Amino acid sequence: TQLLEQSPQFLSIQEGENLTVYCNSSSVFSSLQWYRQEPGEGPVLLVTVVTGGEVKKLKRLTFQFGDARKDSSLHITAAQPGDTGLYLCAVSGANSKLTFGKGITLSVRP
Amino acid sequence: GAVVSQHPSRVICKSGTSVKIECRSLDFQATTMFWYRQFPKKSLMLMATSNEGSKATYEQGVEKDKFLINHASLTLSTLTVTSAHPEDSSFYICSLHENNEKLFFGSGTQLSVL
Numbered sequence: 001t002q003l004l005e006q007s008p009q010f011l012s013i014q015e016g017e018n019l020t021v022y023c024n025s026s027s028v029f030s031s032l033q034w035y036r037q038e039p040g041e042g043p044v045l046l047v048t049v050v051t052g053g054e055v056k057k058l059k060r061l062t063f064q065f066g067d068a069r070k071d072s073s074l075h076i077t078a079a080q081p082g083d084t085g086l087y088l089c090a091v092s093g094a095n096s097k098l099t100f101g102k103g104i105t106l107s108v109r110p
Numbered sequence: 111g112a113v114v115s116q117h118p119s120r121v122i123c124k125s126g127t128s129v130k131i132e133c134r135s136l137d138f139q140a141t142t143m144f145w146y147r148q149f150p151k152k153s154l155m156l157m158a159t160s161n162e163g164s165k166a167t168y169e170q171g172v173e174k175d176k177f178l179i180n181h182a183s184l185t186l187s188t189l190t191v192t193s194a195h196p197e198d199s200s201f202y203i204c205s206l207h208e209n210n211e212k213l214f215f216g217s218g219t220q221l222s223v224l
Contacts, residue, residue, distance in 0.1 A: 033213075040119075040201075040217075040220065041217050042116070042203045042205070042215030042217050042218050043154070043203075044215070045212060045213065086151070088153060095142075095159065096142070096207050096213075097144070097159065098144070099156075100153040100154045100155075101153060102152065102153045103151075103152070103153050
């Protein structure tokens with residue numbers, strides 16, 4: 001059973017469109033992280049959300065942590081080709097070990 | 111923030127050979143490093159936790175004799191894939207924590223076993 005379910009698995013959109021992707025679980029977490037990974041590179045941390053209901057913005061990216069701290073969403077406004085990549089959510093467990101979702105492959109066409 | 115250097119970025123080897131991957135912390139002393147494996151367009155799977163000066167802790171299902179980990183100093187951890195086979199072909203990534211907060215990843219090593 002996957003701890004973190006990410007959806008949709010694949011998304012291909014036109015430049016300028018908005019999109020929302022999700023990271024869901026039946027478990028409660030003290031915090032949740034979002035990463036973006038480009039082909040042939042390691043993941044890069046985008047944000048950490050900690051408080052239930054918290055909303056964090058990073059330029060055109062808006063992250064929200066669910067009130068019950070079981071899920072999170074990532075909204076991208078006016079997507080650009082540079083947003084293309086694999087978006088991973090992750091939670092930290094014992095001994096700082098991270099568990100990742102399967103990721104969302106986003107492709108933004110020019 | 112911490113900078114993690116991973117080398118080599120890509121390696122192609124023959125079946126049966128061993129391959130060593132290095133992960134260096136350039137500006138931070140890391141007592142713990144993590145090694146992940148990733149298949150194409152899939153998520154990262156934690157393989158093992160590398161502990162400086164002691165034995166690595168392996169996740170369930172990961173063969174410790176197949177994937178040798180050495181963490182001899184606070185700035186270097188190595189992963190050796192022994193007697194590599196085509197099924198070992200994958201993207202291997204190391205990471206470390208800075209002050210148990212942010213997690214920084216190396217740029218990964220693409221291993222292709224022929």
